[in-house]
Amino acid sequence: MRKAKWVAAAAGVVMLVAGCGSEGGSDKDQGGSSSAGSTAGSSGGGSEAGGGLDGAAVTEEITAAATAAGFTEKTSDDPVPAELKNCMVSWQADADKAADPKKSFDATTAALGKGGWKEGQKVEQSGSIVMSLTKSDWTVKASRHGMSGFQMVLFVATDNGAECEALFKADLEKNKKS
Template identity: 60%
Template sequence: MRKASWAAAAAGVVLLVAGCGGEGGSDEGKGGSDGSSSAAPAEAGGSLDAATVTKEIEDAATAAGFTEKPDDDDIPPALKDCMISWQPDAEKAADSKKSYDDTVATLTKGGWKESQDFEQQGSTIKSLDKNGWTLKASHQGQKDTFVLVQFIATDNGPACEKLFREDLEKNKDS
């Protein structure tokens, strides 16, 4: 059941971005003649792949005082090149909100462009875009209560969008 919710959440991010016509959802300039997303970073002058995105998130988050929390949710193998999840152990951070803000600031200095910002009742969700990827950075809760911090990035290229749709459809009845 958790894997199905994973896929649904990721597909929702991809479809939301693609459907909104925002910077991260545009297919213009993405992908090669075969529609694959792997050509997009080279065409855009960068070289973003899942490993690069993971490293950027990890470097920014650990520099801000976070340590990675082992994740028991597995990303389906077909989506591993299309989706990154990096969850810090917010309990170990001296000030999780400050570490979250510092992580986002470091990412924006590294070329991630903030496209959306939502804050309400102790929750902050920011969308950052870079070379065809969208990163949802969220901080929910307050000190001395339950705190959840997540960084989830998805490749918005047509090849990954197709894989997310297929995985969502496959897990629809689960």
């Protein structure tokens, strides 16, 4: 149960960070256009929330980009709660199995960019990098942390639409009470 709370809290942080800190107050495409049209040629493409993307489609895009770059997915002890599966994706790379986690991270984010994900804010500090990529109503927070033999690579995507925002808030409130 504690792990589910952590995932819900992480989702809340991702939602908060996703809306802060970029030029124009949003990580959405600048110039007023939506990149939803670019999803037509992408893999997957379920709709509902997310302006043309759903959790399965986002998972498929991240998986395709990361595995092509040399990552394998590391099984998480903290799965996304069932009620948030269409609003949040968490994909952790098994960085220890990658030949060069830095190059694989860079290749993954570049492949996502070629797939219509627009790069937003990027912070590099002390061997770590955290960057955001947006497509439609979704934001991926891609992070790579590496120091003294420790490597961690994580891609957490959230749907920033009103429907999912309400689900995230409800999940956070539910977990505050327990």
